[in-house]
Amino acid sequence: MSIISSILTQASFSSSDLVKLLGSEGDEMMLLFETSNKIKQNITGNKVYFRGLIEFTNFCIKDCLYCGIRKSNHSIQRYNLSDEQILDAVRFAEEENFASIVLQSGENTSSTFTERITHLITRIKDQSQGRMRITLSLGEQSESVYRQWHEAGAHRYLLRIETTNHTLYQKIHPKNSLHDFNHRLDCLYSLRSVGYQTGTGVMIGLPFQTIDDLANDLLFFQKFGIDMVGMGPYLEHSQTPLFKFRNELMTVQKRFELSLKMIAVLRILMNDINIAATTALQAIDPMGREKGIKAGANVIMPNITPGPHRKDYLLYESKPCPDEEAIQCKGCLDARIAMVDAIGGYGEWGDSKHFQNRTISE
Ligand code: 5AD
Ligand code: FES
Numbered sequence: 049m050s051i052i053s054s055i056l057t058q059a060s061f062s063s064s065d066l067v068k069l070l071g072s073e074g075d076e077m078m079l080l081f082e083t084s085n086k087i088k089q090n091i092t093g094n095k096v097y098f099r100g101l102i103e104f105t106n107f108c109i110k111d112c113l114y115c116g117i118r119k120s121n122h123s124i125q126r127y128n129l130s131d132e133q134i135l136d137a138v139r140f141a142e143e144e145n146f147a148s149i150v151l152q153s154g155e156n157t158s159s160t161f162t163e164r165i166t167h168l169i170t171r172i173k174d175q176s177q178g179r180m181r182i183t184l185s186l187g188e189q190s191e192s193v194y195r196q197w198h199e200a201g202a203h204r205y206l207l208r209i210e211t212t213n214h215t216l217y218q219k220i221h222p223k224n225s226l227h228d229f230n231h232r233l234d235c236l237y238s239l240r241s242v243g244y245q246t247g248t249g250v251m252i253g254l255p256f257q258t259i260d261d262l263a264n265d266l267l268f269f270q271k272f273g274i275d276m277v278g279m280g281p282y283l284e285h286s287q288t289p290l291f292k293f294r295n296e297l298m299t300v301q302k303r304f305e306l307s308l309k310m311i312a313v314l315r316i317l318m319n320d321i322n323i324a325a326t327t328a329l330q331a332i333d334p335m336g337r338e339k340g341i342k343a344g345a346n347v348i349m350p351n352i353t354p355g356p357h358r359k360d361y362l363l364y365e366s367k368p369c370p371d372e373e374a375i376q377c378k379g380c381l382d383a384r385i386a387m388v389d390a391i392g393g394y395g396e397w398g399d400s401k402h403f404q405n406r407t408i409s410e
Contacts, residue, residue, distance in 0.1 A: 098144075106126055308343040311343040315344030
């Protein structure tokens, strides 16, 4: 029996086991994907849940060194959708029978912003008669703001830790209190204690990142007991400071493959969580999200941001179909996921089973 197949029979995994799994290639990598897919089918089923992604503003107070919408990037057009435009996008999600939406934006902690969000959550709930599940991806906020939004009706929150290696975290962020690793971690704990289904994630293939770092990221997700994960390849953006390290990166193809392996290993490590096949995968390979599903993911976030602004929310370059209207992107969704033996969980919330399991046992 090969080392990989023997590790795959284990019930628990050390950091060095994970490093070996992440290093698998060829037939062994295929075995890894088959194992993770089987676990997914058995535990979370063959449904893929949709979250309509609304990137409603690209204004951001932060300056992450990798991100295309960072405050210091003056070459992009800033926009802020009106409440009516956002509610229209929600209506579109309802028509498509997506039972869930994600409100995502650059970071903003002003009371004008936080109160606007509270109001929006209430309006989305009213408009959908409580049927629409709301996920927020609005960065670091105070615990009381998180609570206010939760009480208004948002039940899931995504806040990527980006990397769990503190030194690497510092290298990819400006060194100031707005970009503090421990604060970000505290936010994740706040989110969980407020009662959210809590999601996090990392970028894969960052400059200076090692396979050991990624194995530790996976162990962090497990130790924290995270409910949802969205992670994808790092893609360099020419208008960001990190671009200068582009020659030190692994190839885009390797980053892609490693991202699929991260999904697969995470599914093996945490059977009942929700894992997203992220847009960054699709930016590299037109079938990237479907390959993510095959590797163990069970969530897709179709972009339903109104067309004209999609091109302005470029966290990284080569983002798929920024010019297309949401409806055109949706057209072939069913056929594509059918190719990887999955079916759409239309009209279903698709809450994280891990969240359900942990809150029942609490
Ligand atoms: N490449 C890949 N992912 C990126 N993100 C931001 N910039 C990039 C990039 N250049 C991811 C971060 C962030 C999420 C919204 O997008 O992980 O948390
Ligand atoms: Fe906006 Fe990082 S640049 S949160």
